[in-house]
Amino acid sequence: MAETYEAWLKQMEAQSRAKQNDFMNDIANKLKRPRVTEAPKHPFRGAPDFWKAYELTEEERVERFTANFKAASGFVERLSDMEAAKRFIADKAAELSAHYMIRQNQPELNEMALEQALPDAKVSVWNSDSEEHWKARAAEADFGIVIADHAAAYTGSVTVLSSKDKGRSVSLLPTVLFVVIPLERLKTRLGEILLGFDEAGREQLPAGIHFISGPSRSSDIENALTIGVHGPGVVYALIVG
Template sequence: MKQNRSSSHNVNADQSGAGSPNSREAWLAELQAASLLKQKSFMEGIAARLNRPRIQSKPEQPFRGAPEFWNSFQWTTEEQLQQFTANFQAAGGQAVHLATSAEAANFIVGLAEEMKATRILMHHQPGLDRLRLAQQLQHAQVSVWNDEVDINGIEHAARAEIGVIEADHAVAYTGSLVTKSSAHQGRSVSLLPAVLIAIIPVSRLVTRLGEVLAELDSAGREKLPAGIHFISGPSRSADIENDLTIGVHGPGIVYALLVDQW
């Protein structure tokens, strides 16, 4: 009985391709041929039901990427401001147009005092240093990512009520701001605090997302940052029953400060 079971096992192994390399390759080739035959029969059946011959070659694609009319599409600066504001607020964010960096600083200080915020975390960027938030918010702990917070400061970021960043780009058509990760621009600053304030110099506002992607592509793969984040309003999550929840995977409140003179 044992010998019979052993013989049966060896036969099955040969049939399943587990024997010699040659028999295994032949078995895989047979499976592929059978699969292609079924695929051909399936596609021909569809063509017959449509009452037309089966297309055997791929259609020509005269255009690659976005068409020229879209690549040349541009809004004026005023239109960009209006469209970004409308689209960003439609996604649940708050957009505020300010004239100077001093007005941006006053806005952040006023919001922090209204919230009674005790922890504020910023990216380490020259523009943000000029806001002098630490001098104006002496009742709060104002930290700079990777200066006063080390690379493992995720817990510190999670305890911060407000995160402050300077966006690298903003897209009017989609109402999105773009920020890159780096050693001094940790993604935790924009993801973990309850409130995110993103400062957007108006000079960095573009019409189309493709303008940002083209710039990133032209820099080359070796110069791409560790992460590129597209933020369109507060974090929004919904389950299969469409129950929407705000702030589960990121800040529940997001301000975009569009600053003319930065």
């Protein structure tokens, strides 16, 4: 039985390959050019050397990131320190009547002590209670607050990694998102960020790597742009430093 089944599989594979060959030959004939049977050579891999050497100054990075992030309907604020970032978020909470917030469980955000600046609001810390349904809490939140692991000026993108203390729902589900970007984490090119993931190796990659370039934007239906369908409709990038 095994030999019969194996022979049948080989027969089916041969028939499939013959059909595939006829299909590709038909395309080549219609294009009126020879059939390509070997993979083309790729003498260059990755970004060219001149692009790898491209580097903006600190202020140029801030200016480029700001322009690109705003072009994607995001908001950018340059703040002197984490205390100023805390005041900015607290002021926005008062302005927008935000009463429930959720933030990542990260040392930088712990030190910010946002809870003290918002005595009338509830600030939850992701995964701080094993009995809590954290996805539901994130979906209910007015504000989500995360700290950027990286940011790229040339594309106006923020990189946020996920882990048990940095749930992706914090940046995905709340109505308004605040991304705190320490100035030293703002790079010129996206390739500088991606290189680190390559060098780390597959086993060291985080649970999720998320690139945020402004609020959620979708034009799936009749090519009509809609903001906030698949994520926060308002995103603030707070560059600190």
